[in-house]
Amino acid sequence: MKQNRRKKHYRVAVIGAGAIGADHLSSFRLHPAAEVVAIAEVSAERGRAAAEQFGVPEVVTDYRELLARDDIDVVSIAVPNYLHAPVALDALRAGKHVMLDKPMATRAADAAKLVAEAEKRGVLFMVGQNFRFNQDTQTAKAVVERGDLGEVYHAKTSWTRRAGIPRIGSWFTQRRFAGGGCTYDIGVHALDRCLYLMGEFDAAAVSGQTFAKFGPRGLGNGGWGKSEVDPKARFDVDDLSVALIKLKSGRTVILEASWAGHGPSVDVNATQLFGTEAGLSLPPVQTFKQARGGYVVETVDPLPPKVNTNRMVHFIDCLLGKAKPFVAPRESLAVQRILDAIYASAASGREVRIK
Numbered sequence: 001m002k003q004n005r006r007k008k009h010y011r012v013a014v015i016g017a018g019a020i021g022a023d024h025l026s027s028f029r030l031h032p033a034a035e036v037v038a039i040a041e042v043s044a045e046r047g048r049a050a051a052e053q054f055g056v057p058e059v060v061t062d063y064r065e066l067l068a069r070d071d072i073d074v075v076s077i078a079v080p081n082y083l084h085a086p087v088a089l090d091a092l093r094a095g096k097h098v099m100l101d102k103p104m105a106t107r108a109a110d111a112a113k114l115v116a117e118a119e120k121r122g123v124l125f126m127v128g129q130n131f132r133f134n135q136d137t138q139t140a141k142a143v144v145e146r147g148d149l150g151e152v153y154h155a156k157t158s159w160t161r162r163a164g165i166p167r168i169g170s171w172f173t174q175r176r177f178a179g180g181g182c183t184y185d186i187g188v189h190a191l192d193r194c195l196y197l198m199g200e201f202d203a204a205a206v207s208g209q210t211f212a213k214f215g216p217r218g219l220g221n222g223g224w225g226k227s228e229v230d231p232k233a234r235f236d237v238d239d240l241s242v243a244l245i246k247l248k249s250g251r252t253v254i255l256e257a258s259w260a261g262h263g264p265s266v267d268v269n270a271t272q273l274f275g276t277e278a279g280l281s282l283p284p285v286q287t288f289k290q291a292r293g294g295y296v297v298e299t300v301d302p303l304p305p306k307v308n309t310n311r312m313v314h315f316i317d318c319l320l321g322k323a324k325p326f327v328a329p330r331e332s333l334a335v336q337r338i339l340d341a342i343y344a345s346a347a348s349g350r351e352v353r354i355k
């Protein structure tokens with residue numbers, strides 16, 4: 001990021017004031033050096049309601065109006081997946097610092113364009129992988145880094161829900177708007193956290209399978225999201241997926257994501273690492289190891305986080321020079337390549353190699 005652009009106060013615009021847009025809006029309020037000055041929202045009604053709730057002075061329906069303004073430094077994007085790449089590209093081209101919600105894009109080729117544009121402009125660009133920021137993940141990372149696990153050679157990571165499809169008939173369940181289903185929506189979190197803990201993002205090969213066993217029958221509905229529901233829309237995305245990912249080093253990850261499925265728990269978002277000296281799982285952070293006198297299962301007390309656990313606060317800290325970016329665009333691009341490879345593998349029935 002170009003140092004000469006550093007300011008003491010950052011003026012923020014939030015694009016998209018739906019369910020997670022509200023989290024963007026409330027999070028920036030936690031930082032004294034940030035001020036949300038405008039919202040762009042195609043639903044004038046949702047935009048006005050959010051502005052009122054979060055004390056934002058201005059609402060527009062066309063985000064491009066805000067990109068043209070010199071008094072806006074940061075753009076925080078919380079729109080449906082298919083708009084991530086085009087809106088973020090417009091914002092980067094306008095020279096804004098960009099916080100983008102996940103998934104980075106709906107195609108790795110578009111994600112790569114974002115990385116290139118951010119590097120060219122020298123602005124701060126981050127995909128807000130919030131689960132990487134939480135204290136459990138940061139504690140687990142510290143345990144891995146101090147070598148307690150020995151060589152970590154395999155991991156299992158999952159986010160599985162029993163009935164948590166984000167409202168059947170909304171953009172989430174239509175491929176042309178979402179790009180994909182649970183793999184892009186929640187698999188992305190489980191994968192990002194796992195690769196961060198392993199300290200390796202680039203995969204060599206991916207073998208995946210996807211299913212849609214609940215959504216098409218109108219089952220497994222959850223309550224997430226504020227956008228309109230089209231009762232006639234076809235459910236054409238995945239509601240369960242599984243993948244075997246071989247990283248460049250030869251280490252492996254098994255990823256499982258489901259919006260809906262019969263299982264023992266309502267909602268599990270967990271990662272497990274297998275090391276030569278010990279294993280680790282989270283949340284909560286626990287280690288497993290052989291010791292003299294028996295096998296020891298230990299719950300690790302949360303450690304002080306290295307970066308602020310709120311991604312928006314961290315983003316502003318980076319702009320102020322108080323923190324180094326915790327999520328690198330190239331890491332998010334590598335995650336996108338793996339997610340895309342899961343869909344490609346499921347479609348072709350073959351392992352997909354990533355260069």
Ligand SMILES: NC(=O)c1ccc[n+]([C@@H]2O[C@H](COP(=O)([O-])OP(=O)(O)OC[C@H]3O[C@@H](n4cnc5c(N)ncnc54)[C@H](O)[C@@H]3O)[C@@H](O)[C@H]2O)c1
Binds near residue numbers: 041042043128
């Ligand atoms: N980080 C997380 O944990 C997390 C959680 C949920 C959703 N998300 C991501 O955030 C994004 C938004 O999800 P959501 O749950 O808020 O969905 P949502 O449907 O509740 O809200 C999306 C909002 O974007 C608005 N919108 C659509 N096109 C727009 C445009 N061109 N300009 C301005 N506004 C526009 C819609 O009117 C709607 O209000 C998605 O990409 C989703 O994957 C992230």
